[in-house]
Amino acid sequence: MDRLRNANPFSKRETHSRESIITYKVLTILTWLLSVAVTVYYVFFQPETIVVDPKHHHEPQPIWYQNRTWQTGFTLNKIITSLYWLGLFLFQIAYIGHLFSSNADHVNAACAVGSHFIVNNLLHVGWVLLFSRGHFVWSEVLLILNFFNLSSLYFRHNTYPRAIHTPVVSGPLAWTFVAIYWNGAIIVHSPDSLVARIFANVFVWSFLAYGAFFIIIYKDYTMGFNLSVLSAALGVGQFLHHAIAFQWIFAFTIMAVLFILTLIIAVPAWTGRDIPFARSADAERAPLLADD
Template identity: 45%
Template structure:
């Protein structure tokens, strides 16, 4: 019974054994640190081993410059911001009332390890295996999103919404590289599939009043637009990308700042404010 209670995400902290709490306090920050170090290392250094062509993260992005290749500066700043925002969540694991951070630890750790594996495979041109990890991570983060809607704002942005938006974009980023989409027909298909970014972001904005997903996808659409603009000025991909960026950004504004746009009409759905971070998930019997 103790194992069942420890696995239940809606129990109080007292239901976690001292060993499981200690384990997550060690494993989660270590997985985060491994990912940060790997990201920095492979942003500057390409792998020295591997069967296929080897490049840095953004060197591969340039070498496989598909219709979904991103601007390295904007995408890097996106991840730097996420890493910084994830620090408060990691520190919350060491607080006394840390039930919610503990329940998210397995998803966040899985995300870190899957992204760590993706970077290694991506830089070594194992695109199909890398795509498999992206798909698994997308399901992992999507499950976390729907399973834990009542997360504090900063935690939601850094641990769920930001990584989930990136995982969604990575499906196209890595998938395009895997199928060698450089020819005209592939670009036409990419022009069509790019609009799924708008549909995906609009779903979270409308259904969950989630401005975090809207802004995150807007930034990544900007990264795509800039990346494609410097590839071919006379093209539709960057025009569509900037259009999607603008629509998502404008649609997210009234959700993020309801007081400016008409009171609480656009109040964010079930994601709670920071002052409820320590509130228990369920009332004690």
């Protein structure tokens, strides 16, 4: 059993060998660079081509071309979402820095989440390549796989400092959760269907339920902030697409509630005061009370 546990890159361990640390450094940097390069290319540099029938066209297109072509109840605003990605990639540089820290605890903490982060990078690259080519069913499969990967990471490693938790755990998980709806809505694309609009109006409230779960149970204000930003992206995207509709009103309402809940948890954590509606038994589960 010990041999199997040592061979499993996802097993939870407190210390790591010199060889495994070097492996994590190399694979983390390479997969992160690949993720950034592919995302930036398909956001900014991939040229658009004229598409006569997008349903049967699988030449690569920019990500936001697909977003504009397939207007659904979960269409996002490209500017806010692109800024979210940019912020996430920049925060991940801080995480990578932990792998090169002189503090052994920082290095071991970074390595502990490294396998999940590497898998997240590879699955994200696969999603970008499939999504840009219109293979929405397969891109949805990769998002679901990554959702389970990141959820496993969250529930097994939720006590690390913000510099690790935000860029590796909560940031990618919040994005993947929203992307599942965005990508999935394209699969069942039916812009003029009343049923599709009703389902979108109902399922958008899962953003609030999902964010509130992490805010209230885990006192994780980073999840609340991430989901409030992505809810804003949804609200702006829906307003610009269809100003007379409930979806953007719901999205902005969700954004506001999540942001308020985030402040209720974040301000006491920043100032060192007791967190509201927190039990003493929850202290060990709160992932964001320490910065170091």
